[in-house]
Amino acid sequence: MYTSLVNVADYAKASKNKLSSEVWDYVEGGAGRDWSVENNRNAFDKYKVMPRILNNVEGINVETIIFGRKISAPIIFAPTSPLKLFHEDAEVAVVKVSSRVNTVAICSTDSHFDLEHLSQMSDNNLWFQLYCYGCKENAESLIDRAQNANYNALVVTVDAFFPPRRERMMRNHFKLPGDVKMGNLTQPMLDGLPRRGDGSPIRHALTWQDITWIKEQSRIPVILKGIMHKDDAIKAADLGVDGIVVSNHGGRQLDQMPAPIDCLQDISLAIGRDVEIFMDGGITNGIDVIKALALGAKAVLVGRPYIYGLSVQGQRGVEEIYNILKCELEDACAQLGISSISNVNSTTLSII
Ligand code: FNR
Numbered sequence: 001m002y003t004s005l006v007n008v009a010d011y012a013k014a015s016k017n018k019l020s021s022e023v024w025d026y027v028e029g030g031a032g033r034d035w036s037v038e039n040n041r042n043a044f045d046k047y048k049v050m051p052r053i054l055n056n057v058e059g060i061n062v063e064t065i066i067f068g069r070k071i072s073a074p075i076i077f078a079p080t081s082p083l084k085l086f087h088e089d090a091e092v093a094v095v096k097v098s099s100r101v102n103t104v105a106i107c108s109t110d111s112h113f114d115l116e117h118l119s120q121m122s123d124n125n126l127w128f129q130l131y132c133y134g135c136k137e138n139a140e141s142l143i144d145r146a147q148n149a150n151y152n153a154l155v156v157t158v159d160a161f162f163p164p165r166r167e168r169m170m171r172n173h174f175k176l177p178g179d180v181k182m183g184n185l186t187q188p189m190l191d192g193l194p195r196r197g198d199g200s201p202i203r204h205a206l207t208w209q210d211i212t213w214i215k216e217q218s219r220i221p222v223i224l225k226g227i228m229h230k231d232d233a234i235k236a237a238d239l240g241v242d243g244i245v246v247s248n249h250g251g252r253q254l255d256q257m258p259a260p261i262d263c264l265q266d267i268s269l270a271i272g273r274d275v276e277i278f279m280d281g282g283i284t285n286g287i288d289v290i291k292a293l294a295l296g297a298k299a300v301l302v303g304r305p306y307i308y309g310l311s312v313q314g315q316r317g318v319e320e321i322y323n324i325l326k327c328e329l330e331d332a333c334a335q336l337g338i339s340s341i342s343n344v345n346s347t348t349l350s351i352i
Contacts, residue, residue, distance in 0.1 A: 007324060008284045011308035011317065019311055022172045023085050027307050029168035032255025040251050040282030043259030047291045050350035052337035060330045062341040066276060066299060067153060067221050067242070069125055072102040073326045074299035074341060075289060077306055077318075078250075078280050079108035079129035079155065084180045086311040092121050093315035094306065099124040101322050106155050106301070109133070109142060114183040119149040127153040129225070130214070131160070132204040133185065134193045139204075142184060143217045154218050155245070159226025161205040163196070164253045211239055223278070228260065233267040236275070243276035250281050250303050261292060265346075268296025286328025293341065294348040 005011050016024050030037035062073045077098055083090035091111045098105035099122040107118050109131040119126055128146035132139040146154060175198075182190070182201075193201040204210075215222050221242035227233050228248055236244050246260045246267055260281040268277050279292050280301035292300045302325065309317030329341075338344060 005312070005320070007328075008305045008308065008321065011305070011312055011321060015308035015311045019086070022174050025168040025172055026085065026174055027304060027311075029166055030251035030255065031164045031166055031253050033167060034251065035255050036248055036251030036257045036259075037282075038251075039257075040248070040259045040261070041284060042282075043261050044282060044288045044291055047261070047295075048350040048352070049287060049290055049294075049332070049336055049348055050352075051335055055337040055339060057334045057337055057339045060333045060339060062326065062329050062333060064299060064341055066104070069152065070102075071104060071125065071299070073289075073329055074293060074297075075322065075325050075329070076103055076278070076299055076301045077105040077322075078301035078303040079106040079110075079157070080303045080307055081108035081110040082112055082176060082180045082182075083307070083310060084112040085176070086307055087314045089310075089314055091118055093310055093318050095122045095126065096315055097306075097318045097322060098122060098126070101319065101326075103322065104152075107151070109184050110182060112181050112183050115142075115146055115151070116149050117183070119151065126151050127155050127223070129155040129157055131157060132206060132210070133201050134189065134204065136213070138185075138189050139214070140217055141189075143214070145184075147219055151220065153221040153223055153243070154214070155223045155225050156206070156211065156214055157225045157249075158206060158211075159228075159247065159249050160253055161203045162253075163200065166252065208235065208239065211236075211241070215240060221276075223276070227267070228258065228263050230263075230266045230270045233271050233275075237271045241275060243278060244271075245301060246277065246279040246297070247281055247301070261288075261295065264292065264295040264297060283325075286325055286330070287332045289325065289329050290332050290336070290344055290348060293344040294346055 064074045095105050095118045104125045106127045106129050108129045128151040223243035225245035227244045248257045260279050276298050279297045283302050306318045306321045309321035
């Protein structure tokens with residue numbers, strides 16, 4: 001029935017047809033006039049890849065090792081809750097696929113399903129994404145719970161403390177439906193949360209001191225998600241974080257920002273290999289992944305692409321999206337004369 005869906009763009013079209021226009025605007029839109037969202041994608045077109053010939057590429061290996069664990073390709077599921085808007089299996093579908101295909105899924109604090117439930121759905125590599133709501137005790141409790149439930153890393157999102165001005169959502173007067181829960185927040189936590197006029201809970205605006213504190217609480221690697229400026233990346237590295245995600249939140253927080261792919265090389269040259277570097281924003285095919293790796297990323301996160309899959313075909317759609325991206329990546333490696341993904345480097349990009 002869906003054999004005509006051969007790439008992420010096909011899934012995006014099918015997803016648009018399936019979702020209500022309000023929900024489509026919620027996933028697809030960004031801050032302001034969506035310029036950052038479009039720029040994130042278009043920026044990839046500036047970079048071209050250059051094939052090398054006569055290398056032996058009979059066995060292509062795109063596996064990579066992150067924090068000591070092997071994953072099947074440098075493609076990670078970004079935290080994108082609340083997913084209940086798109087399919088009733090929501091985050092469970094993503095976690096199950098990550099386990100089946102052996103990659104990382106990052107579970108958001110804003111998940112409909114709680115982190116303990118999600119960890120039972122996977123025998124694999126889950127990371128927990130932290131938003132701090134209310135007091136420090138809430139953050140401490142979430143960090144403890146994530147560690148006790150065997151999450152392997154803590155991803156602290158540092159670019160989304162304030163509600164963004166998303167014009168498409170404002171025009172639609174978009175509100176989350178009542179059946180979308182914040183499964184990770186217990187009733188006492190929810191009761192005590194400071195709230196905005198519209199009833200939405202207020203996120204605590206973190207500072208560098210808080211990151212030091214979070215590092216002290218954590219026995220697992222800490223990754224900061226949402227770094228765009230080289231000097232912030234250096235500061236994060238100096239504080240001893242284990243990883244950073246070069247990201248502008250998929251263009252959802254602020255309009256008129258540079259694209260993460262354009263910030264990547266500067267950052268990777270500045271902080272070297274001591275800190276694992278990830279990037280996200282605008283990845284829609286396997287060649288984009290090659291470009292991100294060539295500019296210094298260890299792996300990429302994808303958000304919207306797998307939401308398209310989820311909304312069209314549930315868990316199967318999420319897996320299809322992963323397989324499409326991985327096949328495109330393997331194909332790109334073969335065509336470029338690269339047998340192992342670890343051999344992608346700046347010379348993979350064309351200077352012409
Ligand atoms: C997000 N993103 C996000 N990030 C985060 O740290 N916690 C979250 O709960 C969410 N929620 C969320 C919901 C939706 C609907 C989207 C589209 C995105 C941002 C996400 O992790 C990632 O940074 C971007 O989605 C990457 O850009 P692409 O791949 O969507 O272009």
